[in-house]
Amino acid sequence: xxxxxxxxxxxxxxxxxxxxxxxxxxxxxERGEVVGLLGHNGAGxxxxxxxxxxxxxxxxxxxxxxxxxxxADGVALRRxxxxxxxxxxxxxxxxxxxxxxxxxxxxxxxxxxxxxxxDELLAAFDLSAAADQRVGxxxxxxxxxLTLARALLHEPELLFLDEPSAGxxxxxxxxxxxxxARLREAGTTVLLCTHNxxxxxxxxxxxxxxxxxxxxASGAPSALAADLGAGxxxxxxxxxxxxxxxxxxxxxTEGVEGIDVVxxxxxxxxxEARDQAAIAASVRTLVRAGxxxxxxxxxxxxxEDVYFALHRGERRSREPGGWAAEASGSTAxAAEASGSxxxxxxxxx
Amino acid sequence: MNLRAIRAIVVKDMTVLRHAKAxxxxxxxxxxxxxxxxxxxxxxxxxxANVPGAGNLTDLLESMPEVMQVRLAGYxxxxxxxxxxxxxLFAPLYLILPLMVASVIAADTFAGERERRTLEAxxxxxxxxxxxxxxKLLAGFLPAMAVAWGGFVVYAIVANVAGWPTMGQVFFPxxxxxxxxxxxxxxxxxxxxxxTVIVSSKVSTFQxxxxxxxxxxxxxxxxxxxQAAGVVVLSTAFVAALGxxxxxxxxxxxxxxxxxxxxxxxxxxx
Numbered sequence: 001x002x003x004x005x006x007x008x009x010x011x012x013x014x015x016x017x018x019x020x021x022x023x024x025x026x027x028x029x030e031r032g033e034v035v036g037l038l039g040h041n042g043a044g045x046x047x048x049x050x051x052x053x054x055x056x057x058x059x060x061x062x063x064x065x066x067x068x069x070x071x072a073d074g075v076a077l078r079r080x081x082x083x084x085x086x087x088x089x090x091x092x093x094x095x096x097x098x099x100x101x102x103x104x105x106x107x108x109x110x111x112x113x114x115x116x117x118x119d120e121l122l123a124a125f126d127l128s129a130a131a132d133q134r135v136g137x138x139x140x141x142x143x144x145x146l147t148l149a150r151a152l153l154h155e156p157e158l159l160f161l162d163e164p165s166a167g168x169x170x171x172x173x174x175x176x177x178x179x180x181a182r183l184r185e186a187g188t189t190v191l192l193c194t195h196n197x198x199x200x201x202x203x204x205x206x207x208x209x210x211x212x213x214x215x216x217a218s219g220a221p222s223a224l225a226a227d228l229g230a231g232x233x234x235x236x237x238x239x240x241x242x243x244x245x246x247x248x249x250x251x252x253t254e255g256v257e258g259i260d261v262v263x264x265x266x267x268x269x270x271x272e273a274r275d276q277a278a279i280a281a282s283v284r285t286l287v288r289a290g291x292x293x294x295x296x297x298x299x300x301x302x303x304e305d306v307y308f309a310l311h312r313g314e315r316r317s318r319e320p321g322g323w324a325a326e327a328s329g330s331t332a333x334a335a336e337a338s339g340s341x342x343x344x345x346x347x348x349x
Numbered sequence: 350m351n352l353r354a355i356r357a358i359v360v361k362d363m364t365v366l367r368h369a370k371a372x373x374x375x376x377x378x379x380x381x382x383x384x385x386x387x388x389x390x391x392x393x394x395x396x397x398a399n400v401p402g403a404g405n406l407t408d409l410l411e412s413m414p415e416v417m418q419v420r421l422a423g424y425x426x427x428x429x430x431x432x433x434x435x436x437x438l439f440a441p442l443y444l445i446l447p448l449m450v451a452s453v454i455a456a457d458t459f460a461g462e463r464e465r466r467t468l469e470a471x472x473x474x475x476x477x478x479x480x481x482x483x484x485k486l487l488a489g490f491l492p493a494m495a496v497a498w499g500g501f502v503v504y505a506i507v508a509n510v511a512g513w514p515t516m517g518q519v520f521f522p523x524x525x526x527x528x529x530x531x532x533x534x535x536x537x538x539x540x541x542x543x544x545t546v547i548v549s550s551k552v553s554t555f556q557x558x559x560x561x562x563x564x565x566x567x568x569x570x571x572x573x574x575x576q577a578a579g580v581v582v583l584s585t586a587f588v589a590a591l592g593x594x595x596x597x598x599x600x601x602x603x604x605x606x607x608x609x610x611x612x613x614x615x616x617x618x619x
Contacts, residue, residue, distance in 0.1 A: 016617065050616055053473055055472050055473060055612050055613065055616045056612075056613050056616055056617065057613050074612075075475050075476065075477055076475070077475075078473060078474060078475040079475035081473075083470075083473040085469045085470050085473065087466040087467070087469045087470065088465070088466055088467055088470075089467065089470035090467065090470075091361075091365050091462075091465060091467050092465065093364075093365045093368040093369060094361070094364060094365060098361070098364060102357055102358075102360070102361040103470075103474070105353055105354065105356075105357035106353075106354045106357050106358070106474045106475070106476060107474065107475060108351075108353070108354075108475065111353075134368070147470075150470070
């Protein structure tokens with residue numbers, strides 16, 4: 001294990017009776033990376049975090065986190081890790097300050113530093129004004145900020161964030177995202193469990209998609225998205241035109257396929273172009289034929305597209321070395337993993 | 350052993366308790382009744398015994414076994430009644446205090462923590478299972494002993510003040526009561542903790558843990574009834590032996606409870 005590798009698992013498995021929550025997970029996280037664990041409820045994300053912190057023992061396989069075996073060195077490991085849980089971290093009957101002070105003591109923040117560190121985090125997370133109010137009076141966003149502050153009290157080397165935006169309104173969720181982005185800029189290694197695909201796409205260097213405990217895909221969000229479609233998905237808005245006219249105009253244009261036209265005013269055209277030249281050729285063909293072209297948009301598959309494609313199982317991994325097949329410990333699931341370019345993020349050409 | 354973390358858990362749990370009405374109310378009302386109202390009323394026992402139709406106390410006195418009659422021999426009739434009530438009959442009731450305080454707090458700190466869903470964050474802390482358990486046990490044991498011993502002092506004062514018109518002397522505490530307070534009360538608190546830890550590992554809410562855990566009060570109820578019926582007569586030696594039995598039970602319950610207090614199992618249920 002290189003010194004820069006902070007998480008490395010081999011065949012990590014956890015079973016609860018007949019249910020396999022985490023199934024032969026091979027996962028690596030390098031220092032300074034923000035890695036997203038994606039998946040539905042019950043996919044195994046939270047169980048993975050618990051295994052990596054030594055609060056659950058694995059049924060099989062092994063893990064090294066910060067060079068320590070979580071199952072054997074849990075106490076030493078947890079001193080160096082911070083975990084932001086989805087469940088409340090501070091009792092409603094304590095004040096924010098009391099809650100943070102308690103965790104600062106338990107995490108071994110130097111006694112002389114406790115007061116200052118708690119004040120510092122309360123200020124950093126905009127909770128100073130409410131520091132001496134009971135947590136029961138806090139809004140959900142404030143509680144989430146308090147949970148993040150609690151996870152950072154002892155300045156951990158590795159941070160686990162379990163659904164940090166769950167249940168938050170858009171403003172509060174954006175605030176949390178900004179905090180995570182700052183942590184990323186500061187070089188903190190983060191394992192982010194989330195349902196929020198936009199958040200994962202924006203914040204993560206790599207994502208690992210879990211389904212029923214198996215890894216079904218892993219890689220950089222952009223790489224996964226790029227791998228999803230063979231060509232460039234294009235959407236255009238045209239002046240009123242008969243759909244069969246547009247279709248017949250473009251049929252036969254080199255590098256263009258998958259033509260789909262929805263008649264109307266404006267008329268919506270979708271097709272897949274092999275490259276940018278094919279897009280330009282299509283537009284030229286339409287204009288020469290007198291079709292009014294209002295807009296042409298190149299649609300970039302998002303992580304959401306990848307995610308839903310994986311879960312729909314619409315398309316098979318195209319090649320053995322493809323991203324789906326690379327997903328460790330998941331050959332069978334990877335074979336089922338598939339995707340097609342769906343509507344996603346848009347990039348105007 | 351991370352003593353700082355243990356102390357932090359104790360302080361945190363006690364701080365939480367100060368704001369928990371459901372926990373605090375029984376912790377205030379029951380000691381008030383047992384330590385203030387009952388001994389104060391005992392002062393009126395001789396007067397009550399003289400009220401027509403209220404001859405039960407005199408009957409009770411006369412129905413006591415011979416060994417008790419011998420112990421009370423040096424007192425007049427009114428004094429016998431006061432000593433019988435304050436020194437002997439109320440003694441088992443005193444044990445309810447450490448038992449109840451320990452059980453209520455333990456139910457709140459073990460099962461209540463899970464019910465409030467704050468347990469998960471605690472399990473992620475760099476503490477061992479033993480440190481967590483000790484912190485939680487002490488958070489129940491220390492208040493239980495504070496109430497028991499503080500209550501013992503209050504009871505002694507109230508008993509002597511209320512009994513003064515009849516007794517004309519300081520007659521309390523007795524050696525039996527000292528053994529009861531210093532040896533048996535901690536054992537009873539430990540029994541309450543052990544039982545509640547075990548129950549808390551099987552249930553999900555504070556109420557369930559408290560109600561099922563309250564079953565450990567039965568031996569104390571048996572003592573009360575046994576003494577009133579003249580079947581059991583408390584003495585210093587009997588109380589010392591009783592304490593040893595309670596400690597034995599406490600050790601067994603706590604060892605079993607500690608086995609159920611495993612991080613992995615708690616996390617799986619958190």
